[in-house]
Structures are given as C-alpha cells and as structure tokens.
Amino acid sequence: MIADLQSFFRELANDHGINLTIFYDAFDFERFLAGFGNTLLLILLSAFFSILIGAAGAAVVTLKKGPVAALVNGYVALFRNTPLIVQMYFFYFAIGSIMPVTRSEIGLPQPLLGSFSWAVIALSLYAGAFNVETFRAGIGAVHRSFEEAALALGYSHRQAFFSVTAPLAIRFSFASLANNLVDLTKATTVAYAIGVAELLYVSNQIWSDSLNTIEMMNVMLLIYLALTAVVVFIINRVEAAMRLPGFGLGDGQ
Numbered sequence: 001m002i003a004d005l006q007s008f009f010r011e012l013a014n015d016h017g018i019n020l021t022i023f024y025d026a027f028d029f030e031r032f033l034a035g036f037g038n039t040l041l042l043i044l045l046s047a048f049f050s051i052l053i054g055a056a057g058a059a060v061v062t063l064k065k066g067p068v069a070a071l072v073n074g075y076v077a078l079f080r081n082t083p084l085i086v087q088m089y090f091f092y093f094a095i096g097s098i099m100p101v102t103r104s105e106i107g108l109p110q111p112l113l114g115s116f117s118w119a120v121i122a123l124s125l126y127a128g129a130f131n132v133e134t135f136r137a138g139i140g141a142v143h144r145s146f147e148e149a150a151l152a153l154g155y156s157h158r159q160a161f162f163s164v165t166a167p168l169a170i171r172f173s174f175a176s177l178a179n180n181l182v183d184l185t186k187a188t189t190v191a192y193a194i195g196v197a198e199l200l201y202v203s204n205q206i207w208s209d210s211l212n213t214i215e216m217m218n219v220m221l222l223i224y225l226a227l228t229a230v231v232v233f234i235i236n237r238v239e240a241a242m243r244l245p246g247f248g249l250g251d252g253q
Contacts, residue, residue, distance in 0.1 A: 174236075
C-alpha cells in the first residue's frame with residue numbers, strides 16, 4: 001500500500017510536474033514529520049502555559065490592587081502591543097546571551113535553554129497576555145448577583161471568586177479563548193526566526209532542495225487550516241461538556 005502511494009506520487013511528479021517529495025522521498029518525509037511534530041508540541045505547550053498565565057493574571061488583577069496588579073497590567077500592555085517576532089528575538093538573543101552556559105560531553109559550550117524552549121516561553125507569554133484580557137472579560141460578564149448570593153451564604157470574597165465567579169467566567173470566555181488559541185497556532189511559525197525546526201522551517205528546507213515551493217506552500221496551507229479547525233473543535237467540545245443547563249450568555253445576566 002505504501003509502495004503504491006509512493007509510486008503514484010513519483011509518477012505525479014514525473015508526468016505532471018506536481019512534485020510532492022514528502023510522499024515518496026523517505027528523507028523529506030522524515031524531516032517533514034519531525035517538523036510537524038515540533039509544531040504540534042509548540043502548540044500544545046504554549047497553549048497550556050498561556051491558559052495558566054491568562055487565568056492567573058486575570059485572578060490577580062481581579063482580587064488584588066497595588067503593585068502586583070500594576071505589574072500584571074504592565075505585562076499585558078507590553079506583550080499585546082509589541083510584535084511577537086521582536087519578543088522572540090529579545091528572549092533568544094538578549095536574554096539567552098546572558099544565561100549560564102553548560103558544557104556538552106565533548107566539552108563544547110551549550111546554552112542552558114535552546115531555541116525550542118525560548119520559542120515556548122515567548123509564545124506562552126505573548127498568548128498569555130491576550131488570555132488575561134479574555135478571562136478578565138469573562139469575569140466581568142458574570143453578574144454581581146452570583147457573588148452576592150455566595151457572600152450571603154457565608155463565603156469570603158476570595159472563596160466566592162474561586163468557587164462561583166471563576167467557574168462561570170470560564171464558560172463566558174470560551175469563544176474569545178478559541179480565537180486566541182487559533183492565533184497562537186498560526187503564530188508558531190514565528191519560531192522559524194530563531195531556528196526552531198518546526199513545520200515552516202523544514203518546509204523551507206524541502207522546497208529549497210527539491211524546488212517544489214508551490215506544492216509545499218499548498219501542503220502547509222492545508223495543514224494549518226486543519227490544525228486551526230482541530231483547535232476550534234476541541235474548544236467547542238470542552239465548552240459543550242462544561243455547559244450548565246439553563247445557564248448561558250442570556251440566562252446568566
């Protein structure tokens with residue numbers, strides 16, 4: 001079956017000039033698969049950490065005042081209003097250059113954090129800044145009466161927030177969160193700029209070697225379209241699983 005597919009795509013290249021080497025050349029297939037795996041890992045790690053950052057930042061801004069809340073607001077303003085590629089370069093070249101250096105087994109200098117780690121950090125902080133605003137908007141959408149009811153039952157303000165307001169706010173945040181995660185999925189291509197061997201990076205290597213730029217660009221287009229569709233599907237399924245009967249944007253106000 002695999003041999004038949006390889007023969008089909010080889011004939012497609014020879015007879016029609018549609019040169020999809022990733023489907024019949026083992027070397028191109030392996031590096032393309034490795035790049036795709038790195039892209040998936042970037043998406044998963046960055047999405048996870050950005051959601052944690054967003055939830056923690058929104059909680060801090062809501063519950064605390066003074067320097068701590070100001071620090072979170074400053075972080076949000078900084079990362080939302082500067083280009084992602086500048087942030088990526090800053091972490092990799094500026095911060096990375098002053099990080100401790102270890103030695104490999106053969107004595108060569110080795111950075112403490114590699115380009116992949118810096119890409120995860122930059123993407124997580126970038127998307128996390130948007131998620132702070134997403135979760136904060138969700139908190140603002142929860143009607144005051146829910147907290148008042150919890151306070152009347154003897155909850156403290158902090159207990160009412162974590163037990164009542166926050167769970168409801170998450171439900172209000174799903175639509176905006178889905179948009180943020182779709183943007184994050186597409187933004188992983190910026191990791192190319194610091195040498196992370198993700199999908200765009202390896203695709204560039206393949207089309208440079210095989211001169212099949214048009215084919216590889218179309219493959220990438222379809223893959224990122226599929227990835228964003230999967231992200232939206234997962235968010236929608238989680239939202240459906242967490243939906244409360246009789247509670248919604250119109251019911252909870």
